[in-house]
Amino acid sequence: DGGITQSPKYLFRKEGQNVTLSCEQNLNHDAMYWYRQDPGQGLRLIYYSQIVNDFQKGDIAEGYSVSREKKESFPLTVTSAQKNPTAFYLCASSIGEGTDTQYFGPGTRLTVL
Amino acid sequence: GQNIDQPTEMTATEGAIVQINCTYQTSGFNGLFWYQQHAGEAPTFLSYNVLDGLEEKGRFSSFLSRSKGYSYLLLKELQMKDSASYLCAVRGDYKLSFGAGTTVTVRA
Numbered sequence: 001d002g003g004i005t006q007s008p009k010y011l012f013r014k015e016g017q018n019v020t021l022s023c024e025q026n027l028n029h030d031a032m033y034w035y036r037q038d039p040g041q042g043l044r045l046i047y048y049s050q051i052v053n054d055f056q057k058g059d060i061a062e063g064y065s066v067s068r069e070k071k072e073s074f075p076l077t078v079t080s081a082q083k084n085p086t087a088f089y090l091c092a093s094s095i096g097e098g099t100d101t102q103y104f105g106p107g108t109r110l111t112v113l
Numbered sequence: 114g115q116n117i118d119q120p121t122e123m124t125a126t127e128g129a130i131v132q133i134n135c136t137y138q139t140s141g142f143n144g145l146f147w148y149q150q151h152a153g154e155a156p157t158f159l160s161y162n163v164l165d166g167l168e169e170k171g172r173f174s175s176f177l178s179r180s181k182g183y184s185y186l187l188l189k190e191l192q193m194k195d196s197a198s199y200l201c202a203v204r205g206d207y208k209l210s211f212g213a214g215t216t217v218t219v220r221a
Contacts, residue, residue: 035211040121040213041213042117042200042202042210042211042212042213042214043156043200043202043209043211044211045208045209048208058208088153090155090156101146101158101161102146102158102209103158104148104155104156104157105155106154106155107153107154107155109153
């Protein structure tokens with residue numbers, strides 16, 4: 001089955017710890033994205049990558065970092081510098097050209113205690 | 114900048130029709146998407162409009178007017194499983210911008 005996977009579904013961390021959220025896709029998509037979703041707000045773009053070994057900051061990149069060493073994988077690290085990390089994190093991918101549709105993974109709900 | 118507005122909540126009866134409006138102001142326009150999101154789950158793609166007019170897909174239809182910066186999603190013959198949040202998203206020059214979503218509650 002082709003798709004996007006994110007793990008774990010729920011993640012708890014203590015304040016001050018870095019944490020890495022995984023995102024894997026086997027759709028052969030070039031582009032991958034990370035969004036954050038908070039209650040009452042639209043999805044906000046954190047980082048995106050249009051091709052392997054390249055990525056760009058989105059609207060709210062501060063306190064986050066990413067890597068894109070493989071086409072299939074786009075992990076997101078939430079660092080201790082992120083002031084309000086508790087949120088629902090969604091990864092998406094798309095073919096990568098023009099107005100193509102983005103497809104989302106199941107999400108990871110991160111709670112920082 | 115991007116500004117996308119949609120109502121926060123709507124309630125309708127099973128079997129009825131509901132229309133969710135979305136207005137937008139964006140720098141550049143390369144298409145408008147509608148997604149459905151059940152609580153705690155991933156958004157799933159419903160429709161895409163890039164030209165003016167109505168796109169019909171089964172019980173769901175989506176309309177776009179680029180000159181008015183306006184779209185709507187029409188849900189017909191509502192079913193209980195349609196209770197979800199519906200997200201309007203506009204592709205500008207390089208990225209998708211999302212509205213906050215409209216929570217639709219279908220009552221028996």
